[in-house]
Each structure stands twice: as structure tokens, then as C-alpha cells.
Amino acid sequence: MPSDTEWTVVLDSHRQPVAAIAPGGAQLAEDVVVANAAVPVRDALRSEALAHATARTVVVVRRGESVVGVWAGEDLLHTLLRGVTRGSSMPGDLQLLGRIAKIDITRHCRHAEKGRTCAVVLVVPEKPETMPQCPAQHGIAVHAFEW
DSSP, X not given: OOOSSSOEEEEOTTSOEEEEEOGGGOOBOSEEEEEETTSOHXXXXXXXXXXXXXXXXXXXXXXXXXXXXXXXXXXXXHHHHHOOOTTSSSOGGGTSOSOOOOEEEEEEXXXXXXXXXXXXXXXXXXXXXXXOEEOOBTTBOOEEOOO
């Protein structure tokens, strides 16, 4: 069950974030971007993974195997538009120090037919130019991944 006050991050069997649920279950993240806590905020904001961020994009911050934070909503979008500077009120590089280790986008296929939705999860460092084929799901025809 989702927390009433905090984001709930869903991990797969390999302990990788695959979904994020807003406090109280209000929304499911459209895109989950996974960033290592060692990534400087400035570099994360410039990454391809956040180039197409929307109001339903969530950044899951990890330190090793642990999820240490979630960055989402108006604060994320405002910072993407404004950027981070040393004089800003945003703590910026003080929170996420170091070099880029890994930033990935986790996205669920949006293909649906006859009331069934595709269950394929794609984890990529950036949006592919050409979408890969999704394996056939029970009751769903073979199709290209729908971003």
C-alpha cells in the first residue's frame, strides 16, 4: 500500500526501481529516472534522461542499493526550466556530490488492446530513436514499445 505522506518506490526482483507512486496513491509516475546520489544536480539536469521530463516524471535517487530520495513535481520542473546556480536557494551540488555514475529512464509500455495492457518495462539511458519490439504478452499481439 502506498504511504500517505511519502513517495512509494517499487523495486523489481533485482532491486531496481520500476515504478513510483505519489503520496496517498494520487498518481503513478509516467517516467522513473534513476540517478545515483553521487550525480551533481547540474549534470543530472543536463542529462538526456531528463530532457523530456513532464509533470509525471520522478527522479529516484539511490546510494548503492538504497533509495535515499525522490525528486518530483513542480520543484523538479521549475529547476529543469530555471537551472541550478551557486546563488540559488536550491542546495544543488551540496546534496548530490561526485561524478555521474548512472542515470536511467524506466518506462512502462503504453500499448493496450481489448482491455489488456502490456506489462513490459524498458530501462534505457535515453529515449531510443526507434522503439524496440515488445515480446508478445498473454492476450496481446506483438507490437513496438509504446513510449
